[in-house]
Each structure stands twice: as structure tokens, then as C-alpha cells.
Amino acid sequence: MKKIIALQFFFFTSILLAQNNGHLTVGFESNSQYYMDDEKTGDFTEENRYRSNNYLKVDYSISKFHFGMQAESYEPMSLLNYSPDYNQTNIALYYAGYKSKKLEVTAGYFYEQYGSGLILRSWENRQLGINNALRGAKVKFSPSENIEFSALYGNQRSGFDVSDASIYGFNSEINISSMLKAETWNLDLGFSYVGREEVNNTPTPDYDFNDLTNAISGRVSFSKNNFYSSVEYISKSNDAVIIFQNVRNTKPGNAFLFDVGYGKKGFGINATFRRIENMSFYSERSATGNIYNQNIINYIPALTKQHDYLLTNIYVYQAQPQVSFQDPTLIKIGEVGGQVDVYYTLKKKTSLGGKYGTKIALNMAYWAGLDGDFDFENLNYDADPLGIGEKYFSEISLEIRKKWSRKWSSIFYYVNQSYNKRYIEGARGNIKTDIFVSEATYKLGSGKSLRFEAQHLWTQDDKKNWTGATVEFNLNSKLAVYANSIYNYGNEEETKRINYYNLGGSYTKGAHRFTLNYGRQRGGLICIGGVCRFVPESTGIAANIVLSF
Amino acid sequence: MRSILFLVCFLFYNIGFGQKTIPNTTLTTLDGKSVKIHDEISKDKITILSFWASWCVPCINELDAISDVYDEWQEDFNMELIAISTDDARTQKRIRPMVNGKGWPYKILLDKNQELKRALNISTIPQTIILKDSKIIYIHSGYSPGVEDEIYEIIKENSN
Numbered sequence: 001m002k003k004i005i006a007l008q009f010f011f012f013t014s015i016l017l018a019q020n021n022g023h024l025t026v027g028f029e030s031n032s033q034y035y036m037d038d039e040k041t042g043d044f045t046e047e048n049r050y051r052s053n054n055y056l057k058v059d060y061s062i063s064k065f066h067f068g069m070q071a072e073s074y075e076p077m078s079l080l081n082y083s084p085d086y087n088q089t090n091i092a093l094y095y096a097g098y099k100s101k102k103l104e105v106t107a108g109y110f111y112e113q114y115g116s117g118l119i120l121r122s123w124e125n126r127q128l129g130i131n132n133a134l135r136g137a138k139v140k141f142s143p144s145e146n147i148e149f150s151a152l153y154g155n156q157r158s159g160f161d162v163s164d165a166s167i168y169g170f171n172s173e174i175n176i177s178s179m180l181k182a183e184t185w186n187l188d189l190g191f192s193y194v195g196r197e198e199v200n201n202t203p204t205p206d207y208d209f210n211d212l213t214n215a216i217s218g219r220v221s222f223s224k225n226n227f228y229s230s231v232e233y234i235s236k237s238n239d240a241v242i243i244f245q246n247v248r249n250t251k252p253g254n255a256f257l258f259d260v261g262y263g264k265k266g267f268g269i270n271a272t273f274r275r276i277e278n279m280s281f282y283s284e285r286s287a288t289g290n291i292y293n294q295n296i297i298n299y300i301p302a303l304t305k306q307h308d309y310l311l312t313n314i315y316v317y318q319a320q321p322q323v324s325f326q327d328p329t330l331i332k333i334g335e336v337g338g339q340v341d342v343y344y345t346l347k348k349k350t351s352l353g354g355k356y357g358t359k360i361a362l363n364m365a366y367w368a369g370l371d372g373d374f375d376f377e378n379l380n381y382d383a384d385p386l387g388i389g390e391k392y393f394s395e396i397s398l399e400i401r402k403k404w405s406r407k408w409s410s411i412f413y414y415v416n417q418s419y420n421k422r423y424i425e426g427a428r429g430n431i432k433t434d435i436f437v438s439e440a441t442y443k444l445g446s447g448k449s450l451r452f453e454a455q456h457l458w459t460q461d462d463k464k465n466w467t468g469a470t471v472e473f474n475l476n477s478k479l480a481v482y483a484n485s486i487y488n489y490g491n492e493e494e495t496k497r498i499n500y501y502n503l504g505g506s507y508t509k510g511a512h513r514f515t516l517n518y519g520r521q522r523g524g525l526i527c528i529g530g531v532c533r534f535v536p537e538s539t540g541i542a543a544n545i546v547l548s549f
Numbered sequence: 550m551r552s553i554l555f556l557v558c559f560l561f562y563n564i565g566f567g568q569k570t571i572p573n574t575t576l577t578t579l580d581g582k583s584v585k586i587h588d589e590i591s592k593d594k595i596t597i598l599s600f601w602a603s604w605c606v607p608c609i610n611e612l613d614a615i616s617d618v619y620d621e622w623q624e625d626f627n628m629e630l631i632a633i634s635t636d637d638a639r640t641q642k643r644i645r646p647m648v649n650g651k652g653w654p655y656k657i658l659l660d661k662n663q664e665l666k667r668a669l670n671i672s673t674i675p676q677t678i679i680l681k682d683s684k685i686i687y688i689h690s691g692y693s694p695g696v697e698d699e700i701y702e703i704i705k706e707n708s709n
Contacts, residue, residue, distance in 0.1 A: 023572075111662060123662055124663075221581050263646050263648075263650070301639030306603075359651055
């Protein structure tokens with residue numbers, strides 16, 4: 001309660017100050033759901049049918065200083081399957097900072113990312129229930145335009161509290177080409193250090209590891225004309241390997257990321273390769289493998305195409321950085337693989353390009369486990385640096401976008417997947433799918449438009465075939481209504497042939513947005529940015545409000 | 550909870566003091582150079598900032614649609630579009646081939662850890678912001694076909 005009074009005080013003072021030279025911004029987001037019983041999928045058996053996640057963010061800046069806070073409210077409870085630590089109404093983040101051309105200082109809660117995030121990333125994603133901001137201080141110093149150093153110290157946010165472990169970080173970015181006044185090529189170097197110090201209170205005499213775990217990262221990126229490439233290597237010092245909640249071994253970890261590409265107008269190609277071995281990195285060792293994505297220090301996304309259609313998001317790959325010994329035939333210590341992307345535009349006024357040109361996107365991805373000698377009895381392993389183990393996932397997708405006339409345009413999308421459910425989810429099965437999506441948009445004029453989408457997923461495995469459709473009607477640029485449905489008609493068990501239908505609408509005014517949805521949600525993984533959150537099947541009404549001032 | 554609701558209601562009465570400028574956040578170019586957003590926005594042009602991501606179908610539809618008419622817009626008006634990618638490390642490497650392959654004529658900047666997106670309280674993309682003399686004159690979130698015509702009208706109204 002005290003904090004709320006403080007918040008109001010802060011808020012009203014800010015408004016008063018804003019009348020002068022300062023600058024005030026406020027963002028509010030509310031995601032609520034009313035869960036209902038469903039005769040097909042069962043009654044809602046959890047506590048509180050009505051649940052709501054709310055965020056109020058207030059920022060004030062004046063001259064080179066800025067102040068801000070974020071209050072969060074999960075009342076009467078957070079939405080299904082958010083971390084149980086999100087359980088109250090309170091100020092979750094607060095911060096103050098100074099920013100000039102050469103110097104940036106932040107105290108309080110802050111976000112940060114080093115390199116691609118493989119060594120450190122603190123960020124927020126409200127849909128996924130991730131907020132691993134650090135509470136402490138961060139300093140960034142740029143002595144010249146080509147050099148930047150930064151250092152941080154803090155504890156990671158965990159629910160409305162912080163975890164006990166101290167996080168230390170240092171990062172440097174140096175632009176060599178600018179220092180040499182090169183104009184035809186670009187060369188950047190990066191170096192980072194991240195330390196996590198967590199006192200080990202449960203003695204583990206058989207295993208020798210330090211409270212402080214060190215990780216270092218080196219990066220080089222180069223580009224010249226239409227060609228570019230980058231490489232990153234990370235090494236993590238010897239640390240406890242947690243298996244079934246206990247320290248069962250100690251091992252170092254490492255990651256290697258390589259990327260190369262070429263592009264000119266109308267054509268672009270990019271290839272990425274990555275190998276990761278024992279790279280889970282948590283601010284609390286005991287949080288290893290938690291299903292709520294809490295206490296994670298680094299960011300290891302699945303490097304596959306991120307799809308935007310309902311049926312293409314049933315079998316979604318997740319990166320496998322962790323060591324796990326589930327049974328003698330199910331041992332994981334990391335992953336290796338890569339992906340290639342090609343984008344091409346067939347020129348306007350050619351036979352294949354047509355009047356408006358045709359746009360093609362192709363993605364191919366392959367991921368497998370690491371190979372090595374595995375000793376299940378002693379929960380030990382010896383990784384083969386060049387080995388490729390069990391296949392986890394592969395995917396080929398092809399997208400063709402075509403505008404037919406001023407009014408008609410369409411997208412065709414084909415995806416072929418191989419999803420090793422046993423290794424990715426620990427469940428049975430190896431699933432091969434073919435998915436086809438076709439969508440068409442028709443412009444009716446004066447802002448009105450109709451969009452249709454038809455989808456089908458073919459598979460002999462798991463739950464068998466699915467079909468789906470979407471209709472969206474935009475009445476103008478502000479108001480839209482939609483209905484969609486996916487139906488697992490091929491399921492061998494008749495009672496499980498479920499139609500997941502949704503209907504709703506959205507109203508937008510400037511930066512404000514209201515959406516309302518009624519329907520049945522498929523249980524499974526909700527994945528955003530390669531991070532997935534498990535949500536149970538549910539039926540109900542959802543309302544989302546976004547306001548920004 | 551009640552207090553927060555009260556604050557929200559209070560805000561509704563004060564919509565008037567709305568946001569006027571863009572905070573001077575550091576972004577990255579496709580070459581990996583750090584730049585300040587204020588240095589990238591030309592003072593004498595009408596500037597469209599389009600927040601997008603490589604995986605967001607409506608965002609791509611919007612940028613494709615504007616790309617088709619961009620030459621005409623630039624002939625008619627002193628304007629520019631900067632496409633700010635909010636992709637994180639998962640999909641960032643796809644941006645360069647995508648922009649090349651689609652032949653988009655825009656200046657592309659990367660908001661790698663979504664610092665600018667967060668500072669502007671952007672919850673959903675696409676979000677389109679139009680600036681004149683560095684002041685925000687129009688914001689639109691979401692894309693439905695035809696929004697580009699609305700954007701055209703806004704630029705027209707604000708071009709002298």
C-alpha cells in the first residue's frame with residue numbers, strides 16, 4: 001500500500017513537472033480473461049475464472065535525466081500458466097538515469113543485451129511472462145564514436161523480488177573500420193564478460209565448482225559491398241550440472257555462432273550455423289529448466305523461421321542448450337545445426353513477375369543433438385566437437401507473395417517439417433508434416449478490405465490431420481473483426497476431434513488499442529521470439545487494452 | 550488495484566498532454582554501427598517511422614504496399630520512411646536478405662533489445678509514427694489494406 005501511495009505521489013509530481021520542460025509518457029496494458037466451462041474440452045477447474053495481468057509504465061525525462069517506474073497488477077490472479085511469483089499488485093520496476101553523448105548511467109532496474117544475447121540478455125515479454133531486468137547499476141561510456149565500454153552490476157528480477165545471485169557484466173564494442181577511416185568496408189569487434197556469483201548453501205563434496213561462474217564472449221563482424229559475415233564464440237567456466245534438481249556433475253559450456261550473407265536489390269541470401277554445448281545459464285542454479293522461463297541470464301532462441309499462421313505453429317522447435325539425462329536413450333547436452341534463407345523478387349513486367357512482381361522467400365533449417373560418449377550411470381559425457389547426433393528438427397518453407405491487381409493480392413505458403421517430439425518435448429513420437437496456407441486480400445475501397453485464409457496440415461503421426469480457416473473484415477483503418485477456426489478432424493479418437501474457434505474484433509485509435517476475443521484456445525506452446533510458454537487448453541473471453549500517452 | 554484503475558481514469562482526462570517527440574535512443578544500422586535516432590531523422594523532411602519485425606505478416610504487408618508507391622510519394626513530397634526492426638537475435642539475421650530480396654527502398658534500423666519500442670510504449674506491431682519537425686503528428690497501430698492511403702493524406706496535409 002505504501003508503494004501505491006508513493007506511486008501516486010510520483011505520478012502527480014511528474015504531471016506537474018511535465019507542464020514545464022520535462023517530458024512525460026505513460027503506457028498502460030491490460031490483458032484479462034474470463035475462463036468458461038466447455039462441454040467439449042471440460043470444465044474450468046482452477047481457482048478464479050476471471051484473471052488479469054496489468055502493467056502501468058510511467059516515464060519522465062527532463063534535460064539529460066530520466067526517471068521511471070512500472071507497476072504491475074495480477075488480480076485476482078495472473079493468467080493461466082504464468083509464473084506463480086506474479087501474484088500481487090505492486091511497483092515492479094523503478095529506475096533513474098543520466099544520459100549524455102559520452103556517458104550513460106542507470107540505477108535501479110534496467111535491461112541490457114551483449115552481442116546477440118547468447119551471453120546476456122535482460123528483457124521483457126509480457127505475453128511470455130518474461131521480465132528478467134537487473135536491479136543495480138549500469139554505466140556506459142563512449143570515449144569516441146568508435147568505442148563503447150559498459151559495465152553492470154545487479155541482481156536479477158524474480159517475480160516481485162530479486163534473486164540472491166550477483167550478476168557482473170562488462171562489454172566493449174570497437175569499430176575498427178571507422179577508426180581507420182575506411183569507407184568501403186566495416187569491421188566491428190566485441191568482447192563481453194558476465195559473472196554470476198551464487199553462494200552454494202548445500203554442500204556437494206563430490207563436486208568441485210566455484211560460487212562464481214564466468215562467461216566470456218568474443219565477436220567479429222565484417223561487411224564489404226554486398227557481402228557480410230559475423231562470428232561469435234562464448235565460453236562458460238566449469239559449473240554444476242543440475243539434473244533432476246540436484247547437482248550431479250560439473251562441466252564447462254560453450255557456444256559458437258557463425259553467419260554469412262550476400263544481398264543486392266531483388267536478391268538476398270543468408271546462412272547461419274550454431275553449436276551450443278551446456279549453455280543453460282540461470283541466476284539461480286536451482287531454477288535450471290523451470291517451465292516459466294524465469295531466472296534466465298542469456299538468450300538462446302531457436303534459429304528457425306518464425307511462423308505467423310495457426311497450423312504452422314503447432315510443431316515449433318525450441319533450442320536445446322541444456323544437459324539432460326532422462327533415460328539411457330534420451331540424453332541431451334546441446335544442439336548443432338543451421339538455417340539458410342533466400343529472398344528473391346521476380347521483376348515487374350516479366351512473364352513470371354507479372355504486372356506487380358512476385359516475391360519469394362525460402363527457408364531451410366536443420367537441428368540435431370551433439371554427438372559424444374555418454375555415460376548414463378554416472379551422468380557423465382564427453383562431447384565430440386565435430387559430431388552430429390540425433391536429429392531434432394528440420395524444416396523447409398516456401399512463401400510466394402503475389403499482387404494480382406490493385407484490389408487483389410495473395411500469399412501461398414508451404415511448410416514441410418520433421419519434429420522429433422521425443423527429444424524436444426520428452427513425449428513420444430517423431431512427426432512429419434506438410435502444411436499449406438493460402439491467403440487472399442481484397443480491397444473494397446475507402447479503407448474496407450476482406451482477408452481470407454485457408455490452411456491444411458497433413459501428417460500420419462501424432463494427432464493426424466488439421467484444417468483451418470480465417471476471415472477478417474476491416475471496416476476501416478480503425479475497426480476490424482475476425483473469425484478463425486482450426487479443426488483436428490483427422491484425430492483417431494473421435495472425442496478429440498476438436499474445433500478451436502475464435503471470434504473477435506479490434507479497435508485502434510492512434511496508439512491506443514482494444515481487442516476482444518471469444519473462443520477456444522488450443523493447449524500447447526505459445527512461442528514468441530523463439531521462447532515458448534506452455535498454455536493449457538481453455539475456453540473463454542479475453543480482453544486486451546493498450547493505452548499510450 | 551483500485552488505485553491503479555483510478556490512475557488510468559485520471560489519464561483519460563489528460564489525454565491532452567500526449568507525447569510529442571521521440572526519445573533519442575541508440576539503434577543499430579544493418580552494418581552493425583550504433584547510431585542515435587535523432588541523427589537519423591532529417592529535420593526538413595516528413596519522416597515515417599514504421600516499427601516492424603521479419604515474422605510479422607501485417608508489418609510486411611504494410612511495408613510491401615508502401616514500397617509499391619514509394620517512388621511516387623518521394624516525387625510528390627519531401628518525405629522518408631525509416632523501417633525500425635524490433636527483431637531480436639532469433640530473427641535478426643533474416644532482415645538483411647529480406648530487405649534486399651524485397652528491394653525495399655527504406656532506411657533500416659535495428660532496435661535489437663527493443664529499447665525504443667519500450668520507450669514509446671509500443672505493445673503491438675506494426676506501429677506507424679509520422680514526424681514533422683521532429684514532432685509526432687500521427688500514430689497508427691495495426692495494418693489493414695488501405696492504411697497507406699490514409700498515410701498519404703496525412704503527408705499531403707502536412708506538406709506546406
